[in-house]
Amino acid sequence: MPRQQLLFRKDQMKVSKRAQAVPPSATMAVDTKAKELKAKGVDVVGFGVGEPDFDTPNYIKDAAIAAIKAGKTKYTPTPGIPELRKAIAEKLQKENNLNYKPEQIIVNLGAKHSVYESMQAVLDEGDEVIVPAPYWVTYPETIKLAGAVMKVVQTELKNDYKITPEQLKNAITPKTAMFLLNSPNNPGGFTYSPDELKALAKVLEGTNIMVLSDEIYERLVYGTTKFISFAAVSDDAFNRTITINGFSKAYAMTGWRLGYVAGPIDVIKAMDRLQGHMTQNPVSFVQSGALVAFSDPNNEVEKMRIEFEKRAKYMSERLNQMQGVKCPQPTGAFYCFPDISAHFGRTIGGVKINNSMDFASAFLDQASVALVPGGPFGCDNNIRLSFATSMEQITKGLDRLENWLKG
Ligand SMILES: Cc1ncc(COP(=O)(O)O)c(C=O)c1O
Structure with missing residues (x-):
């Protein structure tokens, strides 16, 4: 058989129906764009990530390092x-x-x-x-x-x-x-x-x-x-x-x-x-x-919680002061999830906003702030802003949102 016919053909690659049915994360589009902008040196404010901006407490790190050294x-x-x-x-x-x-x-x-x-x-x-x-x-x-x-x-x-x-x-x-x-x-x-x-x-x-x-x-x-x-x-x-x-x-x-x-x-x-x-x-x-x-000898969980609590109050209060934004004050986790649907139908910076993805995408393009559209969470009237970032970044990002919505 000619060698050409023996080679595995890429167009015959099989991917299971199960894997094909799992779409790429719909929230990734905004995230990818934010990373591209950052790489170009743009001052992007990130409200996208769902992870604490604090480091793992040292007593936990030390225990894991000791375990490695002890051969665990x-x-x-x-x-x-x-x-x-x-x-x-x-x-x-x-x-x-x-x-x-x-x-x-x-x-x-x-x-x-x-x-x-x-x-x-x-x-x-x-x-x-x-x-x-x-x-x-x-x-x-x-x-x-x-x-x-x-x-x-x-x-x-x-x-x-x-x-x-x-x-x-x-x-x-x-x-x-x-x-x-x-x-x-x-x-x-x-x-x-x-x-x-x-x-x-x-x-x-x-x-x-x-x-x-x-x-x-x-x-x-x-x-x-x-x-x-x-x-x-x-x-x-x-x-x-x-x-x-x-x-x-x-x-x-x-x-x-x-x-x-x-x-x-x-x-x-x-x-x-x-x-x-x-x-x-x-x-x-x-x-x-x-x-x-669980031992948490220096009460670090509580210190982080107190910081998140301050940010939750500040972010939700500021959001509620903005035209066409309705946000219940968070009672848990580290997200604000305001309804911004009052802005659907508007054209901001030359872009028509019809849904949460349009909103997130135009806001990132025009004001360099990354947040997550609510559509993939089952609520297209909303956007998600994570306050797992510093107060300084939160203030800067909210200032930009306030100005952008006036546009
Ligand atoms: C509701 C919810 N459950 C579970 C997880 C997963 O947490 P883990 O990092 O432990 O996998 C997350 C992380 O974003 C979450 O938001």
């Missing part, structure tokens, strides 16, 4: 080292009033992985998952990859973008397998109150619907807001809930990749089996760093 560089048990599972169980008991045994806990490679693996463990083809919008952009893809179907419930500004018990009730069908709850919320910046959670839990009583409660922002709540775990509202809620949390946001450990799941023993065992073939175990010395994280 081998495979660990698949669900995590026993000491860490025990420490997580104690944390959940003490801080969240949740009575999980260490066997009911699995440690994963970031809460994103926790979400993915939980869904792989419990969802079947055709199962429905109720997801209130706004939602974190990863949920639709993880639901799809589990073969399930996302049922979006559109929330309203007048309810601070929270799903009501009535809306939840109306969304339930015989195929509903899961209700996805994220409080404090990305991108909405809201937190459900204990009473609101109790009312949602009541709707689920008597059904076999599981709840996936993503509590990654639990430490970042502001003002008089009190965080409570969904599983803590009743015995019934505890039995049906998969609780997700991690180290990224509270301890400024985004790059370390460590999250965890607490839930019914059968779910955790199923995740253990999947994890054993996917990643084997969370990184050995990262687990040693996490093991000391």
Whole structure:
């Protein structure tokens, strides 16, 4: 056979239907453009990133470095080292009033992985998952990859973008397998109150619907807001809930990749089996760093929280003073999620603004500020601004927005 015919032809490259169905992140367009502008030396203000602008506290770094030096560089048990599972169980008991045994806990490679693996463990083809919008952009893809179907419930500004018990009730069908709850919320910046959670839990009583409660922002709540775990509202809620949390946001450990799941023993065992073939175990010395994280000897989590709280108040107050911008004051996480739809139909700097992507893209082009359009979060009337950046940058970016909107 001629050599030409033996060569693998690039146009015959096979990519699975599963992978083809996962689109590139819709938020990336703005991010890529912001990076290009920065590379050209433009003074870009970044409100795009969803990670703390603080460094990981030293006591955590030191513990991980010591673990490497002590030779903790081998495979660990698949669900995590026993000491860490025990420490997580104690944390959940003490801080969240949740009575999980260490066997009911699995440690994963970031809460994103926790979400993915939980869904792989419990969802079947055709199962429905109720997801209130706004939602974190990863949920639709993880639901799809589990073969399930996302049922979006559109929330309203007048309810601070929270799903009501009535809306939840109306969304339930015989195929509903899961209700996805994220409080404090990305991108909405809201937190459900204990009473609101109790009312949602009541709707689920008597059904076999599981709840996936993503509590990654639990430490970042502001003002008089009190965080409570969904599983803590009743015995019934505890039995049906998969609780997700991690180290990224509270301890400024985004790059370390460590999250965890607490839930019914059968779910955790199923995740253990999947994890054993996917990643084997969370990184050995990262687990040693996490093991000391909870001790927080210098109250660093609280110092970061206080700083975020100041920024939340400042940013939302300034946004609300701007023409055609409506923004509930964030009670959690590190995002403002204002409704800017009053500007749709306008032409700013020669560009017609018809949706959140037009808004974000024109604002970046004309005023060099990167923020994220709300469309990919299921709310096209909104934009997301992260306040995980310095007060100086926040002031500069908001000044530019105020001026640009007058244009
Ligand atoms: C709602 C929500 N859940 C989970 C995660 C993932 O966190 P991790 O960095 O631990 O994977 C994020 C990160 O942006 C998030 O916003």
